[in-house]
Amino acid sequence: MATHALNPAASTYARGGLYEWLATTDHKKIGIMYVVNSMLFFLVGGVLALVVRTELATPGIQFLADERVYNEMFTMHATLMIFVFIIPMLAGLGNYAVPLQIGAPDMAFPRINALSFWMLPLAGILLISSFFTGGAAAAGWTSYPPLSGEGPLNSPGSGQDLWIVSLILIGTSSILGAINFLVTIFKMRAPGMTLFRMPIMVWTILVTSVLVLMATPVITSALVMLFIDRNLGGHFFDPFAGGSAVLYQNIFWFYSHPAVYVMVLPAMGVISEVLPVFSRKPLFGYRAFVFATAGIGALGFSVWAHHMFTTGAVFLPFFALLTFMIAIPTGVKMFNWVFTLFRGQLTFSTPLIFALGFLTMFLIGGINGAFSAAVPVDFALHDTYWVVAHLHYVLFGGSVFGVFAGIYYWFPKMTGRMLDEGLGKIQFVLMFVGFNLTFFPMHMLGLAGMPRRIADYAGDAGWNEWNIAATVGGFMIAASMLPFLWNVFISLRNGKVAGDDPWEGNTLEWATSSPPPPYNFDSLPEIRSERPLFDARHGQTAH
Amino acid sequence: MTADSHALTTAEHTPIAGLAHDARGGISNPILGMLLFLTSEVMFFAGLFAAYFNTRAANKPWPPTEFEHILNPFSLILVATVILVASSFTCQMAIWAIRRNDRRGFIRNIGVTFVLGVIFLLMQVYDYSLLFDEGMTLGSGQFGTTYYTLTGFHGAHVFGGVIMLGVVLYRGMSGQFSARHHDAVEAASLYWHFVDIVWILLFSILYFL
Numbered sequence: 001m002a003t004h005a006l007n008p009a010a011s012t013y014a015r016g017g018l019y020e021w022l023a024t025t026d027h028k029k030i031g032i033m034y035v036v037n038s039m040l041f042f043l044v045g046g047v048l049a050l051v052v053r054t055e056l057a058t059p060g061i062q063f064l065a066d067e068r069v070y071n072e073m074f075t076m077h078a079t080l081m082i083f084v085f086i087i088p089m090l091a092g093l094g095n096y097a098v099p100l101q102i103g104a105p106d107m108a109f110p111r112i113n114a115l116s117f118w119m120l121p122l123a124g125i126l127l128i129s130s131f132f133t134g135g136a137a138a139a140g141w142t143s144y145p146p147l148s149g150e151g152p153l154n155s156p157g158s159g160q161d162l163w164i165v166s167l168i169l170i171g172t173s174s175i176l177g178a179i180n181f182l183v184t185i186f187k188m189r190a191p192g193m194t195l196f197r198m199p200i201m202v203w204t205i206l207v208t209s210v211l212v213l214m215a216t217p218v219i220t221s222a223l224v225m226l227f228i229d230r231n232l233g234g235h236f237f238d239p240f241a242g243g244s245a246v247l248y249q250n251i252f253w254f255y256s257h258p259a260v261y262v263m264v265l266p267a268m269g270v271i272s273e274v275l276p277v278f279s280r281k282p283l284f285g286y287r288a289f290v291f292a293t294a295g296i297g298a299l300g301f302s303v304w305a306h307h308m309f310t311t312g313a314v315f316l317p318f319f320a321l322l323t324f325m326i327a328i329p330t331g332v333k334m335f336n337w338v339f340t341l342f343r344g345q346l347t348f349s350t351p352l353i354f355a356l357g358f359l360t361m362f363l364i365g366g367i368n369g370a371f372s373a374a375v376p377v378d379f380a381l382h383d384t385y386w387v388v389a390h391l392h393y394v395l396f397g398g399s400v401f402g403v404f405a406g407i408y409y410w411f412p413k414m415t416g417r418m419l420d421e422g423l424g425k426i427q428f429v430l431m432f433v434g435f436n437l438t439f440f441p442m443h444m445l446g447l448a449g450m451p452r453r454i455a456d457y458a459g460d461a462g463w464n465e466w467n468i469a470a471t472v473g474g475f476m477i478a479a480s481m482l483p484f485l486w487n488v489f490i491s492l493r494n495g496k497v498a499g500d501d502p503w504e505g506n507t508l509e510w511a512t513s514s515p516p517p518p519y520n521f522d523s524l525p526e527i528r529s530e531r532p533l534f535d536a537r538h539g540q541t542a543h
Numbered sequence: 544m545t546a547d548s549h550a551l552t553t554a555e556h557t558p559i560a561g562l563a564h565d566a567r568g569g570i571s572n573p574i575l576g577m578l579l580f581l582t583s584e585v586m587f588f589a590g591l592f593a594a595y596f597n598t599r600a601a602n603k604p605w606p607p608t609e610f611e612h613i614l615n616p617f618s619l620i621l622v623a624t625v626i627l628v629a630s631s632f633t634c635q636m637a638i639w640a641i642r643r644n645d646r647r648g649f650i651r652n653i654g655v656t657f658v659l660g661v662i663f664l665l666m667q668v669y670d671y672s673l674l675f676d677e678g679m680t681l682g683s684g685q686f687g688t689t690y691y692t693l694t695g696f697h698g699a700h701v702f703g704g705v706i707m708l709g710v711v712l713y714r715g716m717s718g719q720f721s722a723r724h725h726d727a728v729e730a731a732s733l734y735w736h737f738v739d740i741v742w743i744l745l746f747s748i749l750y751f752l
Contacts, residue, residue, distance in 0.1 A: 108572045179579040183572050217583040221590025228692055233682030236594055236692075242602045242685045250597075251590050 025110035026518055027099050030117050032414055034092025035407070037117075038085050041124050045080035046478060048073050053438070053474035056467050059459040070455035071138035072159070076127065078141035079163065082263065083170045084124040086399050090266035091116075091177050093406045094205040096414065097273075098181060100509035101199045103190025103527070105519040108183035112176050119173035123166035130159035137163035140453060142252060143226065145237035145245050150230040161230060164223045171216045171223075174262075178209035178216075185209075190508070192527030196290070199507045199530060200283060203290050204269030207297040211258040211265075214301070219255030222248060246313045253304035261300045263395060264362075265293060267402025268333060271355040274405050275337055276531075277503050278352035279344025286530060289336045292329035299326050309375055310382045316375045323373040330366055334359075349503070350424030354405035357432055361397025365390060368443065383453075386446025392439045404431075404484075411488075412502045416514045417495030423487040427480050434476025441466035441473075506531035577730035581737045584700075588741055591693055592748070598685045607686050610679060616750040623666040624746050627701075630659035631739040634708075634732045644722035646715070653712045653728075656735065660705040667698050690749065697741055704738045707731040 021029060051073045055062050064070050095113065099106055107113045130136040136159040139148040143163065148155050185206050189198070198206075226248065228234035235241035237248045276283045283289060299322060305314035306323045337359055346352065368390045372378050381387065404427075411419050450463050457463055501510040510533055512521050525536040570578075599605045606614055637652035671691075681691045711731045714720065720728055 109576060175580075175583045179576050179583070182579055183576050187569070187572050187575065213579060213583050214586050217585075217587035218590040221587050221594070224696075225591075225594060225692065228681065228688065233680065234688040234692065235682070235685055236598070236688055242598070243688075244597060244601060247594055247597050251593065254590075 025106070025114050027095050027107045027110065027113060028414070028516060028520075030113050031092050031094075031096025033117055034088055034095055034120070037121050037124070038089035038092060041080050041084040042089070043481065044128065045077050045085055046481070048077035048080065050474055050478055052077060053471040055455060056457075057471040058464065058468070059457050061456055064455065067455040068135070068138055071140075071453070072131070072136040074453060075138050075140050075163075076131075076136050079127060079137070079167075080124070081395075082141060082259075083167060084120065084127065086263050086395060086403070087170075087174065087259070088120050089403050090208070090263070090399070091174070093270065093403070093410070094181065094201070094208075094266055095177075096410060097199075097509060098202055098205055099184060099188070100413075100512070100516065100520055101202050101507045102185065102188065102193050103508045103521060103524045104184060104188035105521070107180050108188055109180050113180050116173045116177040116180065119169050123169040123173070126162050126166040126169070130157075130162040133158050133162070135159045142249075142256070144252075145226065145229065145248050146239075148226060148230075149238070155230075161227065164227045164230075168220055168223050171220050174212045174216050178212035181205050181209040182213070190524050190527060192532075196287065197527060197530045197532075199269075200272035200286070200289060200293075201266070201269035201507075204265040204272070204293055207293045208262050208265045211262050211297055211300060215255045215258035215262075218251060219259075222251040222255070225251075246308070246311050249308050249311065250305070253307045254301075257304040257307065258297075258300040260394070261296055264399050264402075265296065267358065267399040267406075268293070270402045270406035270409070271337065271358050273507065274351045274355040274409050275340045277409075277505050278347045278349060278355075279341050280347075280504075281340055281344045282506075282531060282534075283336060284339035284342075285332075285336045288332055292332040292336075295329035296326060299329070306373060306378070309378045320373055320375050324370065327366065327370055334363065334366075349408075350419065350421055350428065351405045351409040351503075353425065353428050354401050354408060357401040357428065358398055358405060361393055361401060361435070365393030365397055368393060381446055383451055384446035385442040385450045385452055388452050389439050389442035389446060392435075392442070396435060396439070401431075404428075409503070410509075411491070412498030413509055413514050413516070415492060415495075416498050417491050418498050418502060419491045419495065420487050423483045427483045427487070430476055430480035430483070434473045434478075434480055437473025438470045438477060439473070441469045445470075501533070504533075504537070506534045508532060511536075571726050571729075573726040573730050574733070577733050581733060584737060588696070591696060592744075595689045595693060595748070598689055602685045605686070607684060610683070610686050613674065613677075613679070613690075614750050616746070619666060619670065620746070620750065623663050623670070624742065626659050626666070627663045627739055627742050630656045630663070631736055633659065634735045638729060638732050641715075641720055641725045641728055642722055646718070646720070649720065649728075650712065650715050653708060653715055657705060657708040657712055660701060660708060660735075664698065664701055664705065667694070667701075693745055693749070697738070697745055700738050700741065704731075704735050707734060 021033065024030065051064070052070070055064055055070055055073070061067070061070075064073070095107070095117075098104075127136070134157040137143065137148075137155065139155050139160065143155075143160070146154055148160055150156060150160075185198070185202060225234065225236040229236050229238060229243075235243045237243050237245050239245055272283055272289065303319055303323045303326060305319040308314050309316060309319070368386070372381055372387065372390055408419055408424055411417070445463055445466050448462055448466075450457060450461070457467075498514045500513055502514075503510070507530075508521075508524065508527075509516070511525055525532050528535055633652045634656045637649050637656060640646075640648035640652055679687050679690075681687055708731060711720075711728050714727070
């Protein structure tokens, strides 16, 4: 790395390796820790998913002690995947990428950034520790009262309380992170980096941060009320004392629907970085994409009750209409992506392949989501495996494929080494086939009426074959992690040296060394468009 | 959101020359950060208020007859309200003082604000003790649950604000603030005004509406 810093002492650390990682406030190291931490909990959550799938492979209780243990398994699977894997993973990629992409030396509040990160492993360990303190939370990741109440037949143990506390911790971490992102994006952009020259990844993180800032505190309020009901004798959600269980659902989904976009918008940002680079074209319709992202964010606050159609307590036409309207900005984005690829010079490197996985799988997730948005259809499909299929097509088929696109794309920047392409493609094939084998049959199961969140089912219900297929697919997804982990392991040791800009990228992170020095840049190219590096490579006459 | 973290954010402290950033102009990072934090706090209280209104609409009569006498606004609670509102004014006077580099006026006003905040908290504790004596607890139906939760979370925020004011007062007395350098004071005062506004809303809704 070139160093002509005025004060070299300020940019070097006199710290040992481990201490440096524990004490760092460098957004790149924190971003990498986010990614590694999230990946560890992804593996734990994945093991729980295998437990669920193994239990459901055939009718009858196979190996779990009883239904309650099964309830703990799927509850903790969803909680870990949503709150300790996918949201922090995307925040981690943002943490790494955003300051680099806007040409900033670090986040606006580096120490708060470290605080945001360190709350996450703590919360994750709290969650998992509940297995050893009399049973984990078992009321589903939504923890509706009265299921999550303190009564002996509901959720009497401390597991539910640990669940509440860790979710409040994770929420606080997210809120602090969102504030940090917003101040960084509004205040720390390099000269020339106007809002409409920001990379799409930065735009999606901006909108995501607004969603986190406005929605996460609301679930915090729901969680403290649930905690008060359980532990301090409150009656917010207790219908027998004049409270309302549906109130919890309203407040919960006021957060959790925007949270769905928190879980997918940054992944959309990742593939909007990857597709232009690997098709050697600018993103088709940059401004339309930005407005579509903002539109999804705004609509996200007005559709929460589509999760509650069957309660009979919500105004169905309003929420159905607005839910259908979400398809408009999402459709705009699909056009953006497809026409970015159209007539591009495609290079089928691993990041692009995972991005294409996102495009196709997220499309299915969008279509089966539109079915559930139709009120009469939803009344039939509510709480069946159709919903499980839908949410995995958007969250796994969408977000997780996007996450791996991002990891393959930025790994060379993070480490200075390329990941192996062959192993990456093996991982993709296993994951793509395994994913569809697991979750496509769930559409059929849902249509056949199989409810979600059950440990056992009748052998003559006609669900056996699809359940076997889903279980086989689940183990294929698990197997796809082996080439990935092996790939990371060997690439860190002997991977091809990446150089500053292995992909011929468009954005500023490729203008510095791999890995970048502390405070990121010695100098910046002129920023006259959303592709400053393309301009620098090809001259600025095009603009 | 201390001055130290601010030091890391401005471009002139980075070791690289020639990377001027927007951080110099406009609103400062800590103040923008505090405003965004307050946005999240508004949403937190919005969740609690939504629960309150939902509960209240579903439970008639409201307040329940046995607790009706508690909601007399012309009692000690009015004194507490006047004290908290007054503290917002003294807080703002402290801001105006430090903006014209009047450190003594700043310390005096922040000190008064701090004391007023502590008095408010003590009065809230006294109020709670009276209510407990009358047998009203968190478990006393919907009224007890919502009353203690809303006022309790507000009280917790006042407590946080008093700690902030204490830190600002301590740092002010050791001469760390000037007209040019007092982002922490501005941020703390924004928080204090927010706590005050929440109380005015809470007082109006609980006692008058």
